[in-house]
Amino acid sequence: MPEIMSGMLLVPIGVPVLAACGYGLAGWRRGTVWLAAVSSGLVLAAAITIAVTVARFGPASAVGGLLRTDALSAFMLIVIGAIALLATAATPAYLAAEITAGRASARTAARHSLLVGLFVAAMATAVQAANLGVLWVAIEATTIVTAFLVGQRRTRAAVEAAWKYVVICSTGIALALLGTLILNYAATAAGRPGLDLVELTAAAHSLDRPVTRIAVVLLILGFGTKVGLVPMHAWLPDAHSQAPAPVSALMSGVLLSVAFYAVLRVKAISDAALGSGFAKAVLLVMALGALAVAATLLLAQRDYKRMLAYHSIEHMGLLALGGAVGSRLAVAAVLLHILGHGLAKAVLFLAAGRILQATGTSQVNQVHGLAGRDPALAGCVGLGVVALLGFPPFSLFASELGMFRAGVTAGLGPLILAALVLVLVITAALFAHSAHMLLGDPPSARREGPGAATAPTNGPSPTNGPSPATTITTATTSMGRTPASTISVLVAGLVTCAVLGMAAGPLQPLLYLAADTMTADTIAATP
């Protein structure tokens, strides 16, 4: 069994790399269009197999101990596989529309798919890394690969977003490297040099406390940058709004959570070395900061892709809140939230990409009456927003409830109340914006009405592309129906999210098993 398993662990990394090679060699043509989606399907299948095996036989390792997969890693692999499948299945239709519109060529499409393959492989490596150093390298690798994806459109805004993204994330992750080195120093002083996550947790009680404290702050701040937590969140709305839609879906749906996974691993070490209070305090500050930033900036947001990006900051804040609480229920809820948020956010970003292609604008106040023009797409967006805001039957309802309940049980009542108020503000803002986009008359009817004269005044600056008036004209003419493949991807994502909310089913034991890897280590290592 172990030999087969160690080979199995390589599948989620190897298959996307092979797909990337396929695009590198064959380019973007009829035969390779669905290659990325097939490889993502294989990643998901391998992830499920690994999860079942790990749940039955315990953690497995490969490549001379550099990779190690326990229940938490296996769960994250499932998240990566599921959202990569959604994003890559929607990619062919997205790229076909871009090529038709002349914004991309077959070469861009091939490069896009190559980079996405490497991106998925880097994330799969990150969640399976047995070693804090390998984890660091994998997360930095995701920054490098996605930088080109963010700047793919080569417009002023896209180049600016890519620059900010690389500079801020590389700087943040450099802090994490400093933290890693200092932690290694503390482990050396304790007589157990090395960065193996399991060994670090086991040796945690013998680590020097002041030194470990410095290391943990640097690590949480550093990986927190990639999560989009305050104070290093400035890159997130820019990068997520400028990246092509399938990449935004992947970045917002999984990349943030993969970075949060790193924070969880650091927290396990910190809890064992310093007691649970320290990492909890750091995470609580960052969580409430993220919620406050998201709430204030969402209220006046005029760009719907940026709106979704700020909404990701909110959800990362909620994850940090649940992580800070840290009980078994809280961690299980955090993990379910990661999957639910990933699915809902991927659906919304893919839909937003479609709206942008159809209307040519990313401004909320220029998209009107979507429900009348493209009911299927509008229905998906509406349900996606409902899911994202945490209404039943979607799984985000269950996970948010679980996190808040665990928080109140842990005696964090006032902080949870503050978080709830902020979430309420965000809910109201998102509702207002999306109602504006979905409902109302289509612009063709508006132009004859009295609203026509006021519409252009709120438009973007002239540098942003065609003037608002022409935008509206093109919006009415080019708004075709969304391709069936895109709609089916969106519906599949929403249905999965709803099913998870009603019955977590076989996932539930895995969630608790994964939560135990976070909490059991701590209990075992606490003297």
Place this chain on the structure above:
Amino acid sequence: MGTAAYVQVLDLACGGLLLCAVLVLWRRELAVIIRVFAAQGVILAVLVAVLAAHQHSPELAVLALGLGVLRGGVLPWLLARALTAAGPARRETRPLVNVAASLLAAAVLALLSYAVSRPLVALIPSPATEAIPVGLTVVLIGFFVLVTRRRALSQLVGFLLMDNGITTVGFLTSANAGLVVELGVSLDVLLAVLVLRILTARIQETFGDADLDELRELHD
């Protein structure tokens, strides 16, 4: 090498690292800044070579050679090529903080890093660990350069200064984070610089100049 000589060379190298960081703050010509950065890379390699000789570690000696080639040669070469491509704008014209204030800030940052790194030095007191605050100061000065400069290239140098500082701290503390990790880190730095180099070119292409004040399309 005798212990006294070892300590002397070690301290000299650390002093050199610090001096280079301060020079980057002081000078404004980008060509000079890149040369200073190359010198810092070489000094870093010397530092690691001294540690290798002291610990009789051939692995460290190889790493020292690699570091010298990467940080003293390849990275400055990439930066210099970016500078030639940049055309006439070769000076950091208007940093957000003027030079005198920057130098004062460097002094404050040095004090700060001595205060922060006390537990680090106290953990295993030795000539090598006593130099940790110098590494941290270089990290902080790099961060300062990153946030106060407006030219894309100077920001890049700030990022690389940070990285040199982190590498210094890494080697002074334990030097054995594992060869795989060490290689991964070096590769990542190289790739990050390549990415930023390409982006600098694209910024020039689309904005006409690499003055980052031009980057104001995206904000809230």
